[in-house]
Amino acid sequence: MPPPIIRLVLLTIGIVCVYFTARFFLVPPSFGQYGHYRGNALREIAAREPYWAGRKACDTCHGEIVKKLAAAEHQGLSCETCHGPSRAHVENPEVKLPKLSYSQCVRCHEASPSRPKWLHQITPDKHYTGQVCAECHVPHQPNEVP
């Protein structure tokens, strides 16, 4: 083989060797475990700490409230929907949750032409202004009067 071709072939082989050596070091360990991605990624993504406690967590200590809630119209609500993030309280019950303001009720129940008809809606300006929602409605069993 003529010398230029030999030199070029050697150069090519050298480059290919460098490539495969680089691959040996640089392809991450769990790559290809489940597919064309790092298997460790699943574990890393799942390792994040949850923020919301979830309704089941409240059931442990506040079982009676949850049971009453489950029988009434607000049964679909999670406790944290109204009471806010509660993980700190679940881990240490001494930590108190912030007091609720009734803008929470209006948030869902304010009347809007875009809201579905099955939802009970009120126009805050016209519905007993000056009064607090809890005076007439029990938040956990909304059809009952306090």
Add this chain to the structure above:
Amino acid sequence: MDATILTNVVDALPQFDGYVYPNERTLHPLWSVLIVVYPYITGLVAGAFIMASLVRVFKVKALEPIYRLALLTALAFMLCATLPLLFHLGHPERCFEIMMTPHFSSPMAMFGFVYAWYLMAVLLLELWFDYRRDFVEWSRTETGLRGIIYRAFTLGVTDLSEPALRLDARMGRIISVVGIPSAFLLHGYVGFIFGSIKANPWWGNPLMPIIFIISAMVSGMALCVFAYMFLCWARRITADMRCLDLMISFLFYALVLDAAIEGLDWLHRLYSAEEGIDVLKSVAASKLFYTLLIGQACLGTLVPLLLLGSMQLIRRKITELNRRRVYFSSTVLILMGVLAMRWNVVIGGQLFSKSLRGFMSYKMEFAGHEGWWLSLLLLALPFIILTVFIKYFLDRDLPTIENVVPGAVRHPNSPEAQI
């Protein structure tokens, strides 16, 4: 949520009218001006190479003077091709992943390999076989830095016998032939990146790779003409008119093809009037009025077509000086027009929402990594590199083997045949 915070958030957001998905409300388009510059550069590379291959593969002897210039132009631009991408990536330090774990269903994964193949196995190899004889000769006569460079590039092979030179010529031809589909692949995959995005009605269509390739050829050829004329002007020599006229002919026919395909794209869109057509028409007519209708269509395509077309018909009646003026201005218009085309495709495709209900408006800044300054720099850099290449490899004052060894065999590509 606090009303003041809400107002601030809404005020800080860029302009949009109609309905735009919340994640589309960004300050800059995701693929911004750097992604306009990248296909432009690779297009110039592919086109310049096609011009060079006209000499080797299609044996168009009259274009011999620009052969080396075209290859060096392609190389200068090729070396800068990765820069816009590196600047654009969110994590440029992870760029090696594209070659280590390429995801073969992605056209972008092709980039590392196609780029490496084209740079090393096509451009550098073809240049090496063409220049090998000169490197050997020059390394014998030059000293200092230039001497070291030439000696290094000989790769230690100093055989200048007749069979060796014949081998050089034969390898050059083979590589040229291999290089043509490689050039199409280098730029075609970029067109395919856009053409494969079915989520975007402007981009996702089968004509996109073809449009990209053909406009790339046009831009590369225009660049060769521009570089040749500029170099002749800089060296105070007259350009070879036969070469120039022929290059312009090829450029003209490529431009006709380009205009036809792009026209077909629009014609088809307007005719079949699919779901997003209202939004697309609106984007083309109002947001892209200057860049598409004026810049790309009128100035970049129609005017050069008329100018060059008339040159084809009445060439003999026009003086050489006037012809050169027409050629020069046409190539400048074409180069701007193709850049405008890349802009219209890349930025234009991001000016409307995928909800097909709204538009976004962006403001381009001067500084910053999506700004004017960086892009202009990246477009200027290949020209600087080309100047260096010309100084080292296309310098007509360099002695040839005839001066050093009288009576030796004359290589068809010896520097006298150059500019």
Add this chain to the structure above:
Amino acid sequence: MSENVTRRSVLKNLAGIVGGILAMPAGRTCKAAVQNVFAIAPAPKGYDPNQHKWLMALDVDRCIGCGMCVEACKAENNVPQNNFRTWIERYVITRPKAGSGESRGETFVDSTNGGIGGFKPSLIPKEDILKSFFVPKMCNLCEHSPCTQVCPVGATFEAPDGAVLVDKNYCIGCGFCIQACPYGCRFFNPETHTADKCTLCYHRITRGLKPACVEICPSQARIFGDLKNPVPDDPLRRFMESNKVEELKKSLGTGPRVAYAGLDEEVR
């Protein structure tokens, strides 16, 4: 060079082979040291992604547009301010002009800040509204997701359990997946400089919790379940039984799995 098979040459070759074999552990330790950059924290044990197939369904008739799911997601996942892993769209379809012969008037869609804080009253007077509704949007958990198809490095993928995830330690930030998603659910995270999207609260569902948006939704507009391990009286099964469902942009062939009930033709 002559072919001289002497004891010396054989011993030399054997030494070379043994040396090579002994060097392999050293090479592997070296490799492990270099690759330590990629290996990070472990995660909940006992979760096998192949044993689950998650799905979320959305009931447009139950969405009240309170926007609490969007806020819950932001809090749960630290989503940057101007980006959304899920959002609510409000559609207001006006009445057709009298005598125009149209079945409906113009459609107005809005999603101020993704729906966070709820929606301010629409500027369109009530008498002009033909119908109006809220549509929650999120990752459509595509079967043939175009976003994972176009990732050049394998940083985004369809996990075996149906979630479509982004490996933010591997993503190079090219943005191809963001361009390829027809639903607008991906975004470029300005803090991590990678692509980002709804992860189906992967860190919650692998621990037996529900995604934050499902947890917080007050009106059961979001129904979540495991298709491979349905619970008794599975809400997902009930949803599929009692609703005619539709998926978004099905004609693009992305195989979206998120089923919508009560979708209107105007929703894109």
